[in-house]
Amino acid sequence: MNWIPVCPLPDLLPERGACALIGDEQVAVFRAHDGSLYAIGNQDPFSGAYILSRGIVGTRNGEPTVASPMHKQVFSLTSGVCLDEPGTVIPTFPIRVTMGMVEVSVK
Amino acid sequence: MTRVLIVGNGPSAHRLAETLTTRGFAGSVTILGEEPRGAYDRVALTSYLTEDRDLAYPEIPGVAVLVDTRVVSIEPAAKTVNGTIPYDVLVLATGSAPFVPPVPGRELDGCHVYRTIDDLDAIRASAKTATAGVVVGGGLLGLEAADALRGLGLKTHIVEMSPWLMPRQVDEGGGAVLKKHVESLGLTVHTSSGVTRIEGDDRVTGLLTPDRGVIDAQIVVFSAGIRPRDELARGAGLQVGERGGIVVDDGMRTSDPSIFAIGECALHDGQIYGLVAPCMTMAEVAADRIMGGAAAFTGADLSTKLKLLGVEVAQFGAMAGALDVTYLDPVAGVYKKLFVSDDASTLLGGICVGDAAPYATLRSFVGSELPAAPSDLLFSPTAVELPGDAPVCSCNNVTKNDVTAAIKEHDLTDVAGVKACTRAGTTCGSCLPLLKKILTESGVDTGSGLCEHFAHSRAELFTIVQVRGITTFTQLIDEHGTGRGCDICKPVVASILASLHNGHVLEGEQAALQDTNDHFLANLQKNGTYSIVPRIPGGEITPEKLIVIGEVARDFGLYTKITGGQRIDLFGARVEELPRIWRRLVDAGFESGHAYGKALRTVKSCVGSTWCRYGVQDSVTLAIDLELRYRGLRSPHKLKSGVSGCARECAEARSKDFGVIATEKGWNLYVGGNGGFTPRHADLLVQDVDTATLIRTIDRFLMFYIRTADRLQRTAAWLENLEGGLDRLREIVMDDALGICADLDAQMAAHIATYADEWRATLDDPVKLRRFVSFVNAPGTPDPSITFTTERDQIKPEILQVTSR
Numbered sequence A: 001m002n003w004i005p006v007c008p009l010p011d012l013l014p015e016r017g018a019c020a021l022i023g024d025e026q027v028a029v030f031r032a033h034d035g036s037l038y039a040i041g042n043q044d045p046f047s048g049a050y051i052l053s054r055g056i057v058g059t060r061n062g063e064p065t066v067a068s069p070m071h072k073q074v075f076s077l078t079s080g081v082c083l084d085e086p087g088t089v090i091p092t093f094p095i096r097v098t099m100g101m102v103e104v105s106v107k
Numbered sequence B: 001m002t003r004v005l006i007v008g009n010g011p012s013a014h015r016l017a018e019t020l021t022t023r024g025f026a027g028s029v030t031i032l033g034e035e036p037r038g039a040y041d042r043v044a045l046t047s048y049l050t051e052d053r054d055l056a057y058p059e060i061p062g063v064a065v066l067v068d069t070r071v072v073s074i075e076p077a078a079k080t081v082n083g084t085i086p087y088d089v090l091v092l093a094t095g096s097a098p099f100v101p102p103v104p105g106r107e108l109d110g111c112h113v114y115r116t117i118d119d120l121d122a123i124r125a126s127a128k129t130a131t132a133g134v135v136v137g138g139g140l141l142g143l144e145a146a147d148a149l150r151g152l153g154l155k156t157h158i159v160e161m162s163p164w165l166m167p168r169q170v171d172e173g174g175g176a177v178l179k180k181h182v183e184s185l186g187l188t189v190h191t192s193s194g195v196t197r198i199e200g201d202d203r204v205t206g207l208l209t210p211d212r213g214v215i216d217a218q219i220v221v222f223s224a225g226i227r228p229r230d231e232l233a234r235g236a237g238l239q240v241g242e243r244g245g246i247v248v249d250d251g252m253r254t255s256d257p258s259i260f261a262i263g264e265c266a267l268h269d270g271q272i273y274g275l276v277a278p279c280m281t282m283a284e285v286a287a288d289r290i291m292g293g294a295a296a297f298t299g300a301d302l303s304t305k306l307k308l309l310g311v312e313v314a315q316f317g318a319m320a321g322a323l324d325v326t327y328l329d330p331v332a333g334v335y336k337k338l339f340v341s342d343d344a345s346t347l348l349g350g351i352c353v354g355d356a357a358p359y360a361t362l363r364s365f366v367g368s369e370l371p372a373a374p375s376d377l378l379f380s381p382t383a384v385e386l387p388g389d390a391p392v393c394s395c396n397n398v399t400k401n402d403v404t405a406a407i408k409e410h411d412l413t414d415v416a417g418v419k420a421c422t423r424a425g426t427t428c429g430s431c432l433p434l435l436k437k438i439l440t441e442s443g444v445d446t447g448s449g450l451c452e453h454f455a456h457s458r459a460e461l462f463t464i465v466q467v468r469g470i471t472t473f474t475q476l477i478d479e480h481g482t483g484r485g486c487d488i489c490k491p492v493v494a495s496i497l498a499s500l501h502n503g504h505v506l507e508g509e510q511a512a513l514q515d516t517n518d519h520f521l522a523n524l525q526k527n528g529t530y531s532i533v534p535r536i537p538g539g540e541i542t543p544e545k546l547i548v549i550g551e552v553a554r555d556f557g558l559y560t561k562i563t564g565g566q567r568i569d570l571f572g573a574r575v576e577e578l579p580r581i582w583r584r585l586v587d588a589g590f591e592s593g594h595a596y597g598k599a600l601r602t603v604k605s606c607v608g609s610t611w612c613r614y615g616v617q618d619s620v621t622l623a624i625d626l627e628l629r630y631r632g633l634r635s636p637h638k639l640k641s642g643v644s645g646c647a648r649e650c651a652e653a654r655s656k657d658f659g660v661i662a663t664e665k666g667w668n669l670y671v672g673g674n675g676g677f678t679p680r681h682a683d684l685l686v687q688d689v690d691t692a693t694l695i696r697t698i699d700r701f702l703m704f705y706i707r708t709a710d711r712l713q714r715t716a717a718w719l720e721n722l723e724g725g726l727d728r729l730r731e732i733v734m735d736d737a738l739g740i741c742a743d744l745d746a747q748m749a750a751h752i753a754t755y756a757d758e759w760r761a762t763l764d765d766p767v768k769l770r771r772f773v774s775f776v777n778a779p780g781t782p783d784p785s786i787t788f789t790t791e792r793d794q795i796k797p798e799i800l801q802v803t804s805r
Helices: B011-022 B042-050 B117-127 B140-151 B172-184 B231-235 B276-290 B357-365 B374-379 B400-410 B415-422 B432-441 B458-468 B473-480 B489-501 B508-513 B516-520 B543-556 B575-587 B619-630 B691-708 B715-721 B725-734 B741-754 B758-763
Strands: A003-008 A016-022 A025-031 A037-041 A056-060 A063-067 A074-076 A095-098 A101-105 B003-007 B028-032 B063-066 B089-092 B096-098 B111-113 B132-136 B155-159 B188-190 B197-199 B206-208 B214-216 B219-222 B226-228 B246-248 B259-261 B266-268 B304-308 B311-317 B323-329 B334-340 B347-353 B391-393 B530-532 B559-562 B568-573 B600-605 B639-644 B658-662 B667-671 B683-689 B788-791 B794-797
Touching (some): A003 A016, A003 A095, A025 A063, A037 A095, A056 B508, B003 B011, B011 B028, B042 B117, B042 B140, B089 B276, B111 B117, B117 B140, B117 B219, B132 B140, B140 B155, B140 B304, B172 B188, B172 B323, B172 B334, B172 B347, B259 B276, B311 B357, B323 B374, B334 B357, B347 B357, B357 B374, B357 B391, B391 B400, B391 B432, B400 B415, B400 B432, B415 B432, B458 B473, B458 B489, B473 B489, B473 B508, B489 B508, B530 B575, B543 B559, B543 B568, B543 B575, B559 B794, B568 B575, B568 B794, B575 B758, B600 B619, B619 B639, B619 B658, B619 B691, B658 B691, B667 B691, B683 B691, B691 B715, B691 B725, B691 B741, B715 B725, B725 B741
Parallel strands (some): B003 B028, B028 B063, B089 B259, B111 B219, B132 B219, B155 B188, B639 B658
Antiparallel strands (some): A016 A025, A025 A037, A056 A063, A063 A074, B096 B226, B197 B206, B206 B214, B304 B311, B323 B334, B334 B347, B530 B568, B559 B568, B658 B667, B667 B683, B788 B794
16 A cells, blocks of 8 residues: 655644645545544535535544535545435545554555 | 302313313303403413403303302202302312411501402502502512512512522522522512511501511502412311311312312312412312212422513422532522432432523422433433423323323324323423423424534523533533534534634634634635635725725735625635735735624615715714624624614615614614515614614624524524514513623623634634645645636636536
C-alpha cells in the first residue's frame, strides 16, 4: 500500500473534517470524538460539489456519519453508503497515523 | 323504573349524571341545585372574574335539572326529600362551605367567601369602590382568590397563619420561592400572621393582625379552609364523622343503603377529599354501584399540580423522606425536590415550584424504584419510560395501558385524538406532555424530540443548558442525550450556547457544531464557493465604503448583487480567499453581516423624516440603532426587521419578524411577520410607544422567542403556536406575567456588552485562520473543481457533474 502523508494529527479537529489533494483525488479526512479516523471521497454525489469535508460529523444509530453541507444527505464514514439513499455510495480510503502524521492510501 | 335524585349540582353531581347517561342507565335522573344556574366548572372559578369565561357545563340530555331548589329535609323512611319529591336512590353531592373563622367584624359589608359564581359577582361589586383587599388564608384557594383580587385591580394582601404559603403542598424552601413569585406580581404576603378582627362600622375599612397592625382594605375574602355540608344528612339521621362529613363505604353508600354521598361532603375512611380528581372518581364509582356494578373507591392520590398566579406548583407522594435531592434556582424562581428512601433507590415524593415538568412522569413512580438518577429526573422527566399500569391522568383515572390500547384500536395520531377517546388530559391538562410521549413510544411521530440523539425539544434543551449552566455539547449529550449528535442537533446546541454565552462560534469544541456557513462565516453556494455580506446597518452607506466593496469585488473577481435587505452580496469566493477579503473589508470599517447565521440579518429602513416629505420619524437612525443593538444575536432561525418612517410603510416592516412603523406620537411595533414560503403580516404588539419602551419591548420579545421557539421556527409560526397568542405575549413582555422580564433584560444586556465582530476575531487568531484552506496538505492550492464562465460581464459557476443516480 502506498501511504501518503496528509497532515499532523493535531491539525485535524475532533468531529471536523479536512480535505487532502492527492494527485487528482480529493479525499475528505475526519477525526471522530473517540479518536478514530476516516477517509472518504470529498465529492458530494448529489450536488457534484467537492464539499463533504465541510459537513457535520455525528452518529446515526451508533454509526459514524457526515452530513453533506449542501443538502444534508448523511453518509456512513465507515462504508461510504448514503444512509438516506442506500443506492448511492461514495469511495472510502484506508487511513492511519504514523509518527503523529495522518496518512491516506489512494490505490 | 329507578328514580335517581341528586342533591347538589356541582362538578361531582354533573359527572355522576353524565356517567349514568353515557352508560345507558335505564331510570330517570333528576338534579336539585340551590344555585340559580346550572352546573359549572368550579375549578376554573377565577377565570370567570379575570377572563369573563363562561364556565357552564354542557347540559346532559335526558337529565332533569331543577335550579334554585334548596333541599331542606330528607325523609328516609318515605324515600322523599322536602316532604314531597320521591326517590328510589338518593345521592348527596352537597359539597362544602367555606370556613369563616369566628373573628369580630366578619359580617361587615365587604367580607366575602370564594366558592360560587354569586360570591364572585359580590366580590366584583364590592371591588368597584375598593382600592385594596386582603385574603385570609394562603393555601391553594387563597392564592386563587388573591389572583382574582389582583385581576380586579386591587392592591392585594395575603394573610397566612403558617410560616409559608401553601403549607399543604410545599415545604419551606418551595414556600420561599413561591413567595418571591407572588411578591414579584405586586402582592404583599404576611406569613406567620393571623386575624384579630375586621375593622369598620358597617363596611370593612381594614384588617387588624395580632403583630403587624392594621392592613388597610375595603374587601376581605375568607379562604381559610372548607367544611363539608352534611347538615341534611345529620337531619336525616345518617352517620357523620366527628369533625363532619357523611360517612360512606367503598361503594359511596351512606349508612342508609338507598342514599349515596359523593364529592367534598363525603367522608371515606376518615378522609375528606377537596380535590377534583377523587371527587370525579367517587361519582363514577357511585354511578357503577347504582347500575348494579361493584366498583370501589379505595382512597386517592392527593398529588396536585396547578398553576397559580402564573406559577406552576406541584406536589406528589410524601413530603418528607430519609434523603432528598434539591434543585434551587432563585433567579429563575425554580425549586424542585425529590424525596427518596434511605438507600436512595425508592422515590417517595416530590415538590416543584416554578417548573412542574417532572410531575406528570414522576408521580407514577412514587413507591417504586427510581427509573434514573435523581438529577436526570428533575431535568428530563419525559426521558423516563413509564410502566404500563402507571396512572397517566389521575383526574380521569386513565393508565398508560388505556392510552396505548386506544392509540392502537383507533389508529390515533395526535393528543387531541387521545383526549377524545380516553378523556385523559381533559380536566387539568397536566398529563398532556405524557400523552405526547406515549404517542411517540407507540410509534406515532409527534415531532417532539429534536432527533435520535435528544428526546427534548429545542426549548427544553435551552432550559437545560441555562439552568444547569452547561457550556459544551459533550457535557450536554453525555448527560441528556445519546450518541454523538448530527446535523440537526449540533447546530441547535451551537445556537443555544451562542445565545446564552455569546463566545466566538469557532471557539474550542463549538467549531465542530457549526453548519458550514457558520464554520466559514460565509454562505455556501452551489459550486462549493462562498458568498460574503458585510453589514450595512439600516442600508445606509458612504460613497467611500461603497467604493471599497466595489474594489474588493473587482480585485477578487466576485459576482456582485444587491440583496433584498439593503445590502450587497459578493459571490464566488474560495475558502482560502475569505480571510484576505475580510481583511480588506474590516480595514475599511466593515464587519460581518451574519448573513450566514441563524441570527439577526438586517434592519431595513426607508429614508425617513430626514429627507422624505411624508416621514414623521427618523426611521434610518432607529434602524441603525436596532441593527447595531441586535447584531450577532443567535436565534432559532434568522431574524429580519424593518423600520418605516410613516404609515406608507416603504420599508415593508410588516413582513418582518419585528417591524416598526412611525406614528405622530411615537412607534408602533409589529411582530411575527414573514415573507418566504408562507407570507404573514406582523401583528401589532404595542402602539405609540417612545423609543425606550420600544427597544425594551423588542429586547424581551426576542429573548423570549429565543428561549421558547422550536428549531428553525420563525417568529411567525412561533407566535401562532404560542399558547394565548398575541395577548399572552403582550402580558409576558409588557406586564411581566411570568416574572421573567428582568432576566430577559439582563440576558439582552449581556449579549450587547459581549458582542464582537466574528470576522475580526478570526483574523486576529492564527489557529482559527489555519482552517481556511481548500487542502490541508497543499494550503496554497485552489480547488481545481471550481471554475467559472461569464454572464453579463460577471462570473457564473460552471455546472458540476452529479454522480448519484
